[in-house]
Amino acid sequence: MSEDLGITAKKSDLSEWYKQVVVRGKFADYSPVKGMVVYRPNGYGIWDQIMHNFDKVLQARGAKNTSFPLLLPESLLKKESEHFAGFTPEVLWVTQGGASDLEEKMALRPTSETIIHHMMGKWLQSYRDLPLRLNQWNKVYRYETKMTKPFIRGREIIWTETHTAFASKEEVADETDWAIHAYGDFIENFLALPLIRGRKTDSDKFAGAEYTLGVEALMPDGKALQSGTSHLLSQKFSVAFDVKFLDEKEKWQLAWLNSYGISMRLIGGLLMIHGDEKGAIIPPKVAPIQAVIVPIIFKGKEQAVNTVAKQLHKDLLEGELRVELDDREGYTPGWKFNDWEMQGVPLRIEIGPKDVEAKSVVIVRRDTGEKVKVKLTNVKEEINKELDSLQTRLFEKAKKDLESRTVDASSLDAVKKAVADKKWAIVPHCGDAKCEESITEATETGPRVIPFNKKMKSGSKCVGCGKEAEYLVLFGKAY
Amino acid sequence: MSEDLGITAKKSDLSEWYKQVVVRGKFADYSPVKGMVVYRPNGYGIWDQIMHNFDKVLQARGAKNTSFPLLLPESLLKKESEHFAGFTPEVLWVTQGGASDLEEKMALRPTSETIIHHMMGKWLQSYRDLPLRLNQWNKVYRYETKMTKPFIRGREIIWTETHTAFASKEEVADETDWAIHAYGDFIENFLALPLIRGRKTDSDKFAGAEYTLGVEALMPDGKALQSGTSHLLSQKFSVAFDVKFLDEKEKWQLAWLNSYGISMRLIGGLLMIHGDEKGAIIPPKVAPIQAVIVPIIFKGKEQAVNTVAKQLHKDLLEGELRVELDDREGYTPGWKFNDWEMQGVPLRIEIGPKDVEAKSVVIVRRDTGEKVKVKLTNVKEEINKELDSLQTRLFEKAKKDLESRTVDASSLDAVKKAVADKKWAIVPHCGDAKCEESITEATETGPRVIPFNKKMKSGSKCVGCGKEAEYLVLFGKAY
Incomplete structure (x- = not known):
């Protein structure tokens, strides 16, 4: 691998190191659109894993997936004044359709409370319809004027936003609390990112919230990364959007509302926390590629090695592992090793002619560099063991670091x-x-x-x- | 159920019938944003099933998920002139950020060829990087001025768009062909929608394509529903966006490009084709709820019935079935039956006091209304059998209808x-x-x-x- 394709920055120079890891590790790339990046398969693939796994948590809680329009007419966004004041400085506005001006300008949603509450007000009739939990895996837009950074801060935010309604304050408080711990547990277990959980002070709460709970991670440069929030909204929203229901005594009551979200910035966090001088290290539970098989080819032995490598690839895929086979021609094994290390793939599986003879492979760990020779007969079990161990070690290491700082x-x-x-x-x-x-x-x-x-x-x-x-x-x- | 909540239109009055099914069956609802609707859990849930299942087909083909920016600077969209001319009349434009005007106006993407080709041009180096298959499950925007219709036509389109690059015209033609058959097979097998597959004439091809392949379904009113397209793009795109690679002889060559997509309009199609006077009928393979358990409660017998219903719900969920338990109070069983029928849930499972005594349940099919008494010991097998049979019957029925028309x-x-x-x-x-x-x-x-x-x-x-x-x-x- 030529020098300019590897990671040349030291991790202590975090900002430059991060940029190199993101771009050269093919997680994201800069685009011709100011403040917006392209998320490439290595980066978006982690989000796919997050969606796949956290969606199960949401479904089990009773949340249902939906899609609400991207565009919010200005009059709708204005209905709750504190909320509007908080968001309006950073709204991108659509003003033209085709060659003509629109009658009313429309915001690219900075968040969806207004339209969701409007529709909840339309749908909600009876206490029997509650609780209501609506989720969107979607994108929101903010005209960010600060320096942007892939995953961490940009004008296009990929996230999940869940909006709930309850009959009582006790229940909505319980949901607000549940969400922040559901996020905390998921982020610690799947992303191996240790957190501090707590309540925001009033200066930092969501525009229009009674209070906001948050989970915070600590980056290597000492900066906190807000990693998830859950808001108990003030009843001003129920008033503004007429979100009411008939209670058991047939009397109209205002609903209690809440919203919570996590975004792709989590991926920026895990890149910064777990990576090393060689590049990224992706926690196995969310790695789009958990292991890569690299055949070590010598002239005359190609066929035997490739046959074993292909069969192993097939077996591991059937065993529900996310595995790639790198049989590209024209690159040396060493070049491939560096390339996959930079991309953070947790395990490398080497197969050479001697391994074929011994009916074994060599498993190399991305975090410690340790090599283990493993018989083909129990390679799947060994891979799972190493993946578990790597996942645990990343978290323990990060937790010690968090505690010490x-x-x-x-x-x-x-x-x-x-x-x-x-x-x-x-x-x-x-x-x-x-x-x-x-x-x-x-x-x-x-x-x-x-x-x-x-x-x-x-x-x-x-x-x-x-x-x-x-x-x-x-x-x-x-x- | 009060008259006004059921489907009152005859299916022969397709337009009104469709509107009632969509809204009263809680698939979608009208929003305060002109030309854009809200997709509710019953509707979006079908898309979730489509994504889950078709994503596997894409992954197996080697496509990788990504996210490209929503906004396209006007200059970028203009780079391929035929494409720009085709799309510009229906573009929504962002012109303001916060309180200030943007230097260059930006389009809400009507489709993503331009930005993806721009990035492909940046990434592509060698023939070894080919083929390249990038997919997005995303949304695109078109300033539709014709009458809109939920799922079928609107200003916000939920779809998947896949963009590929190859070294030769043979390969790109093969991919273009593969995609239209992959769509055709998927739509017929999962959505039970029979199709006619073919090539578009030049008047109807994609703006900038050499040719377009398509799959078409026939709706009950005699109108065709374009249900998926695959385009072999002209090399004007490779020229405009400089999408080139070094071949094996180290010479620069233009890449061959293709794109293909299916959208949520498929859901409009299945609602129209399979539904009847009572409402929707959702094919089991894509139904967010495959069966609903309705306990039939009599005073004094509540506990026994509810206990069996809850245990059955738990067992079926563990058996990987998508099942709801409707134990809401204050609604009669008859009201619930109508409500779930309108929503198109394929099977209803009734449990009353006599069923508890007989250790059995009654399974009712949404399509034929047939009732089967089944022992609790083999209820899971019976449900799977009925779901398969219902899926097959929907397709066979629709296929006969297509052939006869x-x-x-x-x-x-x-x-x-x-x-x-x-x-x-x-x-x-x-x-x-x-x-x-x-x-x-x-x-x-x-x-x-x-x-x-x-x-x-x-x-x-x-x-x-x-x-x-x-x-x-x-x-x-x-x-």
Whole structure:
């Protein structure tokens, strides 16, 4: 492989390293459309795995898939004023159809609350229709003016958005909570990304929400990646869109609404967290290709090796493994090894003439580089074992890293030091919005979440103003 | 069920019947966005099944899933002039971002050839990179000014578009052919929609194609539904987007390009073909709900019946069947029966107190209304048997109907008579474009396809001009 096709940046130079991994690993590529990228099979294939697996979680919860229109007439988007104010600066507008101007301009949806609530208001009749859980695996658009980054931030966002309606506040609160833990568990188990779960402070909640819950991952450069959110919406939405139902006593009641989402930025997170100097390392549970078979060809032995390689490929595919056979001519095995390593394929299976004679293959792990010689008779079991072990190791490694870079701080200087060390800090806070803003400014960070399950010592003083603290807040820089 | 919630239109009044089935069967609903509808779980769920099953066919062929940007800068769309001329009258344009005007207006993609070819040109280096097959399950937008109809015609089209590149014309022709038969087989096997397959005449080919192949279904009102197309693109695209590769002799060659697609209009087709006076009938292979369990409750017997119904629901879900349990309170069994029939669920499973005693259930078929009493011990086998039988019957019935409504015609009057009888007609044609247009005008139809595998009698005369005929053309009205 020529130098310019491999990863030449050090991972410590995260921004350049990430760009190289994304483009040279064929996860995504820049397009002629400003702020929008192309997701190539290596990147989109991970999203396919996420959809396939998380859709089961949603279905089991009772959510149903739907499709609502992309375009939102301006008058519809305006119906809930806080929501409109929050989103309007970043809306892309369609104003022409064919050669003529439209009567009313239409937004490319920045999110779908308005149209879904409008339709819920039309459909909902009785308490018997509740709960209602509608999901979309779709795309939303935001006229991002900050620097964009493939997967992480762009004008086209590939995500899933689920919108639910309930008869009571207790139930909608339970759903809001369920969703953030469903996301947390899925992201940790499938993407091997450890998280901190918690509640957003008011400054950072969704436009129009009563409160927002979130899961946050910590990237190698010390920046937080918001990785999923769940919003308990204020009843202003039910009022604005007339989302009402007849209760058991035949009285009209306002419905309680919630929405939650995760996006393809998760893939950016896993690339940054798990990758190394050679390129990406994809967790096996979401890897589009879990193993690649590379035949090692010597002149005169081609046929024997290729026959075994092809048969193995067939057997493994039938065994529900996602496996590629790289029998391309004109590339050396070494070139192929580097290429697949850069793309992050978890396991490589080498078959050479000696392996054919010994009825065995060599399995090479992408994370540790360890090689294991395995008999063909139990190769499937060994592959599954190695995939499980690799998945677990990626998570454990990332979890240790997260723990070591999450620190308690009781002063602004301690927060600044944590950030300088590429960490984030948990601090006691009084709960006042202006005080929070002063901490944000002084430390050049922001409030990520009020972590669940972190107990504050009684008598703790606010890191901003010194008054008695109300709760702990995780502060850090963010993507 | 109150009268106004059931299907009140006769199927012979197809347009009104279709509207009622779509809306009252909860397949789709009208939205506040002109020309765009909401696809509800009953409708989108069928698309989920189509995606799940056809994606396997694409993957096995070597196609990979991707995502290309929705927005196309005007300059990019303009690069291939025939293509641009074909699509520009129906493009929706984004002209504003936030409060400011964009430097260049951007089209909501009417189709993705331009951006995919642009990227292929960037990626493609060597003959070793070929063939290249990139797929998107996505949405495209056309500023439709004709009357819209849910699923069938609208400004937002949910579809799959596959774009391929090859080293030779033989290979690209083979792919173009493979795709139309892959669609044909899938649509007949899974959607139970019989088709006529063939080649489009030049007047009806894709903007920028050398030729287009298509599959056509015949709706109950005599209109054809174009159900899938596959295009061998002219090399103007490779030139315009510089899609070239180094061949084995290290010489640059233009790639041969193709694209093919099917859309959610297939669902409109199956609703129209299979439905009856009670509502929809969904073919089991693509039904989001294959069977619904309805407990028949009598006072004092609730617990025994509900316990058996819940256990059966659990067992069937574990048996990989898509089953719902309708244990809603406040609705009578009769109301539920009508409701599920309207929604087209293939089988209903009734469990009453006597069934519990006899350790049996009653299975009711949606298509024939036949009832079978089945022991609980082999209920899963029986359900699978009935689902298979229902799937086959729907197809056989539709196939007979297609055959009986496809007629040979040797005069314009015979074509007119066929059309008046809600049929389409196969006619000998000279191959001249102006003559074709005259037939179209005289019969108020259009050329659907030149059917494969239909032999023309030697010496046949063109139905338009009386000259010697070159081939047979299927003429009919169309959606």
